[in-house]
Amino acid sequence: MPVDDGNLNTTRLVPVWDWAIRLFHLALVLAIGGLWYTAEFGMGFDFPMEWHARLGYCVLGLVSFRLIWGLVGAGHARFANFLVSPARTWRYGRAFLARRSPSYAGHNPLGGWMVMALLLTLLVQGVSGLFSTDDILFDGPLREWGSPALVAVLNWLHHNNITVLWVLIALHLLAVMWHAFQGENLIAAMLTGKKSFSSVQEVHDIERGYQRCAPIVPCLLAVFVIGIVGSAIWLTIR
Numbered sequence: 268m269p270v271d272d273g274n275l276n277t278t279r280l281v282p283v284w285d286w287a288i289r290l291f292h293l294a295l296v297l298a299i300g301g302l303w304y305t306a307e308f309g310m311g312f313d314f315p316m317e318w319h320a321r322l323g324y325c326v327l328g329l330v331s332f333r334l335i336w337g338l339v340g341a342g343h344a345r346f347a348n349f350l351v352s353p354a355r356t357w358r359y360g361r362a363f364l365a366r367r368s369p370s371y372a373g374h375n376p377l378g379g380w381m382v383m384a385l386l387l388t389l390l391v392q393g394v395s396g397l398f399s400t401d402d403i404l405f406d407g408p409l410r411e412w413g414s415p416a417l418v419a420v421l422n423w424l425h426h427n428n429i430t431v432l433w434v435l436i437a438l439h440l441l442a443v444m445w446h447a448f449q450g451e452n453l454i455a456a457m458l459t460g461k462k463s464f465s466s467v468q469e470v471h472d473i474e475r476g477y478q479r480c481a482p483i484v485p486c487l488l489a490v491f492v493i494g495i496v497g498s499a500i501w502l503t504i505r
């Protein structure tokens with residue numbers, strides 16, 4: 268919707284992130300905060316590792332949801348609409364370093380691959396957690412199912428992959444800050460779903476818009492995700 272600011276240059280508010288993506292992101296940030304807290308401190312909880320595990324199942328549910336949404340969803344949520352070839356990503360990266368990269372309504376080519384890296388690292392972290400132990404009171408629910416060698420590798424992975432995740436999150440936040448420094452407020456867009464562009468600015472994929480599908484689709488997906496998380500929690504308390 269154009270907003271007249273009194274001269275020829277007007278501002279466009281462009282729909283970019285559907286509510287499912289925004290809710291997914293908010294829940295993910297809260298869950299990761301809780302996972303870090305319960306793993307590192309655990310104070311205030313009688314059973315910090317149980318809560319750590321439950322939050323981990325939530326992350327597994329959220330990531331599963333996002334992976335499916337990236338395949339069946341539309342608009343800027345769909346992977347096919349923001350994952351581009353390595354050659355295009357390389358060209359974008361060079362333009363970015365030269366500070367003449369074009370604007371994108373959704374994820375830019377580098378940002379798109381960063382999203383995949385974050386999702387896959389979260390998946391590895393969550394799955395390896397299912398086989399981990401604190402060597403005192405808590406064992407992941409699938410620990411007894413794996414061979415000793417597999418369990419040892421996954422336990423090691425859970426303690427080391429987290430460093431990869433922290434680095435990716437730090438890069439993610441630096442990128443968001445970099446865009447803010449360039450006058451592009453991505454945080455507001457992740458909260459409201461809309462990005463603001465000047466009417467004279469050239470923007471890739473500006474017409475793509477929101478996910479437009481029957482509300483039943485995300486609702487069914489949410490039921491699926493709740494099913495995964497619910498069954499996993501049941502596994503720990505059975």
Ligand code: HEM
Pocket residue numbers: 288291292295296299300333344373374375378382385386436439440443453454455456457
């Ligand atoms: C726990 C740490 C975080 C993780 C794991 C994370 C992960 C992600 C993921 C996976 C996406 C892609 C969204 C999608 O397409 O589904 C994303 C996007 C985004 N995140 Fe985060 N995020 C984290 C923290 C934050 C924080 C603290 C902020 C704000 C200060 C933030 C701001 C954003 C923004 C603005 C986008 C959209 C980027 C764009 O426009 O291309 N994130 N994040």
Ligand code: HEM
Pocket residue numbers: 299302303306307316319320321322323324326327389390392393394395396397398399400401402405406407408425426427429
């Ligand atoms: C993406 C989700 C997850 C994240 C981000 C995460 C994060 C962490 C972190 C930061 C640590 C401490 C690592 C260290 O100090 O070296 C940890 C340890 C651990 N996590 Fe997770 N975790 C996740 C999912 C899970 C799940 C699903 C389970 C089990 C159901 C689990 C079980 C454990 C166990 C048993 C430990 C060892 C604690 C200890 O050594 O005292 N985690 N996790």
